[in-house]
Amino acid sequence: MDPVILLGGFYAFHALYPFLCTPRMVLVEPERHTLTIYPSEILEGALYQGSASQASDYCIIKNLHITHVVNAAGDPAGRVLVHCSMGRSRSSALTLAFLMEHRHWSLLHALRWLKERRACTAPNVNFLRQLLTYEEQLFGSRLTSLDDIRR
Secondary structure, eight states: OOOOOOTTHHHHHHHHOGGGOOSSOOOSHHHHTTSOOOOEEEETTTEEEEEHHHHTOHHHHHHTTOOEEESSSOOTTSOEEEEESSSSSHHHHHHHHHHHHHHOOOHHHHHHHHHHHOTTOOOOHHHHHHHHHHHHHHHSSOOOOHHHHHO
16 A cells, blocks of 8 residues: 555644544554454545444444444445444445446456555455446446456
8 A cells, every 4th residue: 555644734633533543552462452453445535444343333333423234235425434244345346336326437446446545445246347347337338347446
């Protein structure tokens, strides 16, 4: 991943995400495992993707102001967390379909966008085939091929 420069620095980050900041340094491995791991923010302040355990963690839902949790169907009206068991394949396919339909993005564009925000994104090949068919339904032709995705 490329480095990210945070506009406004730590104070701007702390103002938006105080629950992600800790007053002490975590120096040893066992302490690192006690930290809460949050879902990836896909669309700022609106769409998150994570795992089933994150979707069932009340503190995460409260801190991110999640209004809807989606496992198999979408609802674009509020802040939505899309999840599956590991937050990699099924939830990625749902998120990609949402981005394609509501942002009018090709599958390739949506996949690149999602991978920039959630590096572990890995929809299986059957989901990708279904998304290619969905792309054709949305736009009248396929804008993406499996070869494009593999590059």
